[in-house]
Amino acid sequence: MDLAFIPSPSVGVVHLGPIPLRGYAFCIIIGVFVGVWLGNRRWVQRGGRTGTVADIAVWAVPFGLVGGRLYHVITTYEPYFGKNGHPLDAFKVWQGGLGIWGAVALGALGAWIGCRRRGIPMPAYADALAPGLAIGQAIGRWGNWFNQELYGKPTDLPWALKIDPDPAIGRIGGTYHPTFLYESLWCLGVAALVIWADKRFRLGHGRVFALYVAAYCTGRAWIEYMRVDEAHHILGMRLNVWTALIVFVLAVVYMIVSSKKAPGREEIVEPEWQLGEGAQNGAEGTGAGKGVKLDKADTAEKVEKSETSDKAEKIDKADEGADGDAEGSAAVGKKGAPADGKGEDATGAERADGSASGSAKAAGSAGGAKS
Numbered sequence: 001m002d003l004a005f006i007p008s009p010s011v012g013v014v015h016l017g018p019i020p021l022r023g024y025a026f027c028i029i030i031g032v033f034v035g036v037w038l039g040n041r042r043w044v045q046r047g048g049r050t051g052t053v054a055d056i057a058v059w060a061v062p063f064g065l066v067g068g069r070l071y072h073v074i075t076t077y078e079p080y081f082g083k084n085g086h087p088l089d090a091f092k093v094w095q096g097g098l099g100i101w102g103a104v105a106l107g108a109l110g111a112w113i114g115c116r117r118r119g120i121p122m123p124a125y126a127d128a129l130a131p132g133l134a135i136g137q138a139i140g141r142w143g144n145w146f147n148q149e150l151y152g153k154p155t156d157l158p159w160a161l162k163i164d165p166d167p168a169i170g171r172i173g174g175t176y177h178p179t180f181l182y183e184s185l186w187c188l189g190v191a192a193l194v195i196w197a198d199k200r201f202r203l204g205h206g207r208v209f210a211l212y213v214a215a216y217c218t219g220r221a222w223i224e225y226m227r228v229d230e231a232h233h234i235l236g237m238r239l240n241v242w243t244a245l246i247v248f249v250l251a252v253v254y255m256i257v258s259s260k261k262a263p264g265r266e267e268i269v270e271p272e273w274q275l276g277e278g279a280q281n282g283a284e285g286t287g288a289g290k291g292v293k294l295d296k297a298d299t300a301e302k303v304e305k306s307e308t309s310d311k312a313e314k315i316d317k318a319d320e321g322a323d324g325d326a327e328g329s330a331a332v333g334k335k336g337a338p339a340d341g342k343g344e345d346a347t348g349a350e351r352a353d354g355s356a357s358g359s360a361k362a363a364g365s366a367g368g369a370k371s
Contacts, residue, residue, distance in 0.1 A: 004158040005175050012146040022094045023146030027139055032061055035136030039129040046128060048120075048270040056114030056125060060107045067106020071099030075232060075239055096147045100137065100220075101243050104213075123206030124269040127198070130212040131191040137216075138187035144180040152177025152226035177226050186219035204265030205258050210251045217248035 013022045040053040073080055073090045076097070080090045089095070108126070115122045144150040148171070151161050155177050165173030194212045197203060203211065221244040232239045268274050 063110025064107025068098035068103030071102025
């Protein structure tokens, strides 16, 4: 008799009138929101704009859901396209069945599209999102608890998971290893590791995301060995174990190569926003425009106006200086001249006489030279 165990929910769905509220879907949705929230905070800390992570997530999340479902259906096709299968059940995502490998792969494609449309480097976005992804996975794994699926081998440990029998799907009741809980806790540890390493070593250019992938794969490999659900085997190992090993190697190789080609961290993660903000602050000289996004046309226009204004100001100052010199010369002339103006005539005559005398002397010198 088991003295302690983790009970499973008696139902995985609650109906609010005609609307079904499914525990599995709730866990996925909450995980997405938490992941985007944390990703947004990290993005802003790196110099990005608030809301950019959510804007790109509009592309990444749908792609990820489709990719996760495709991976599950392809690698576990028997219930859908095998003998006595039901193809339409492949669309019933709420019943469970999302492969993390497909979700990350196709979700990355959606994120790439979103980043490209915003002119944002994909590696920087992935680095900001990595810890949030791990925490989102930790929350999403509790959806398996509501569906009573993906548990491990039988055990009588105090934290064993109680599974109810269901002859319709061949589920045998008993107490099993709560592999969903193991993976959930592991993902929380991965998030903590990634956040610490990012602060400690100032990782960048996709290496934060690569660390998340490598750390997750390490845990997924040993957790996968404990599971007893149906799975394809290659050379005696479950398919997901092979996937974890291959992806782990790729992540480590990326970290090594990236650290040599692009050490350090990106200084600018959202060029259009950060450079536009700097141009506006420089043009206005007050910083009052901080926090206002400028597009490329606005930025160029403001910079051009600033340069034109500076040139006009310099010309005005030069004109003022010239006028000042002229006024000073006139003042000097007036100061030394008599009131009746005769002094000016006398001065002119004296200058003329001096010039004539100088010419006569020059002519005499020239004559002496010829002789």
